[in-house]
Amino acid sequence: MKWALNTRHYWLIASVVIVAGVVGTVSGNVDLPIPFMSALLGTSTMPAPVIPSLVVAIVAGGSIQSAEMLWTFASVRNVVAHSMALAAAVVLLVFVVSSTTGILVGDSAVAVLLTRDVAGFLVLWSVSRALGIERFASLVPVVYLLIAAIFARNSLGQTRGWAWILDRDLGNLWAVYTIFLGTLLTLLFVLRRRSLLGGAKGPKV
Amino acid sequence: MLPVTRRPAWWLLAPAIGLVVLYVQQYVPSLQIIAQREAAVAASALLLIFSASLVSTTAALEVGRDRASCGMTEVSVRSKIEVVAVRLWPCLVAGTIVQMSGIFVLLDKAGSAPDRFPVLITVGLLCALLFHAGIGVFLGTWLRPRFAVPFALALSYLWLGFAWSFDFVPVRYLAGLALEGCCSPSETVDISAVVALIVFSLAGFVGLVLMAGGVDSRKLRPRGNRNWLRLVAGIATLGLGTSLGLFAARDVGVNPVVARPLADAQCSNSVPEVCLFSTQLARGDTRHVYADTFTVLAARGMPKVTQVFSISGDHEPVLSAQGVANVVAAPGQSRSAALESAASTFAVAASNTECGDDVSTDIYGWSEVLKVWSVQAAALQILDSEEREGIPDTSFLELISEPGETDFAQQWQVLSGFDEQSQNDWAASTYRQLSQCQVPAQLGVGPR
Structure with missing residues (x-):
């Protein structure tokens, strides 16, 4: 059991979360220009914390899935539930690290934004798994960011709602619905222990 | 030869071309490129986000397959260069097809034009794909595919997206995207910007492949003197390419153009x-x-x-x-x-x-x-x-x-x-x- 848990690379995940939490909070008010939308319609930007959030999602997602490969299919434990509990713990840790850093640097508002972004990316990762994209579930958050950074602007130069990751507004309903529905699907996946669209029981190895 | 379904570059080709066409139709106005082949091809620099992403992701997938299937005591009978070439050619061909598709759509949008087809800009943009293939090879060799593939895509995006906005202008031309600022009826491309892109991309590709050779023992750190040597040689080549690229682009302005005589x-x-x-x-x-x-x-x-x-x-x-x-x-x-x-x-x-x-x-x-x-x-x-x-x-x-x-x-x-x-x-x-x-x-x- 201990061996199986260690394969999740807790220390790697924790280190990445701490570094990303600090970097994301310190650079929280920086806006990075996006060339793909800016060139023709004026400057577009994305909040800098998006990048550390993405790194956390890739590392956490990859590490969690790598560990699942070492668990037997016959395990009486719900492996997926363990994995998703760890993902939730990652989100919590990001909030704690970011809030603490925020207190030290005198800017606590970024913690919520960073936590939303990490939660959003991890929800996309878990939903991808729930829908059967097992091997490259960590690729889905990156593809989402890419598509958002390329196609988010409409002809009036406004950012479309579905590209909430580029939006600092914490009240963006698209973000709220994405995280809420994603969590719901993830819970179904946890209870079912296999892809919601069919497929073999348990994660693919 | 591996079947199409086993080569991710081929089955990702159609969606990538679709996105390119969608992007051009939605975001590139005809007025910007009308009757100017040079401006049309330069505008295709923005499409590197699709072609380069395709190349880096599929390169990481292909090389990752080698990494995953190689046994502990297996020794390759082919040279490392041959193995890399066999793995990379579909990725590079697919990336080239995507980029050229974008160029053709833009040329069609520009209509007939009196200027010649800008071969140098096209070569520069295609060379940029090599650098992204290098990113895929290095990450695919160094990390497990579960990490390597998303990181390859993220790194390609970050390089293209954020090199563009560096205050130190010559860095912008190493990524290639800044070529988009060329050209107008009274301005032509500054060749130095394209030379910087070509030099950096070629050296960067060689450097990253050399570095991949140093970390192919499935460990985070290289094992053995020969692997360390490869890693150092790769870093040195990358550094040299960067220096040469920056030197070539040292006098290029915010837009890579010079006035027509x-x-x-x-x-x-x-x-x-x-x-x-x-x-x-x-x-x-x-x-x-x-x-x-x-x-x-x-x-x-x-x-x-x-x-x-x-x-x-x-x-x-x-x-x-x-x-x-x-x-x-x-x-x-x-x-x-x-x-x-x-x-x-x-x-x-x-x-x-x-x-x-x-x-x-x-x-x-x-x-x-x-x-x-x-x-x-x-x-x-x-x-x-x-x-x-x-x-x-x-x-x-x-x-x-x-x-x-x-x-x-x-x-x-x-x-x-x-x-x-x-x-x-x-x-x-x-x-x-x-x-x-x-x-x-x-x-x-x-x-x-």
């Missing part, structure tokens, strides 16, 4: 002589409109213009003391657009006068009134009634007329009520005053 322009036999580039003449010759406009305005009391050209560069005055006017001329512009471009020369020249901070901002409002008058005066004599629709456009005068300050829209109404000679006198004296940083007096109501 005026000798390439085609001049008319009219008075004043009007010289435009072949691209500017590709959708209709409007040189006579420019000549007629300056002739009409000279007859109404404005300074005489002897030569008209359209070249870029901040150092070129809009109107020189010798009577040489530098106008804006776009391919496909209408007669009325050409007239507005020519007629606004005097107002723009006057508003460009450096007056310091002491002078009232009304000076800009008055230059707008002068501009409206010039356009109106020329349009009445040169354009027919249909072409004059919407001329003069006084909406800007209403926009800049703040309550409690000078009402420029009302001043224009007063001016347009004057007889022709009074208007001519007002225009000549206003131009002279604005050029000397003096604010003209407000106009009285009623005919003069």
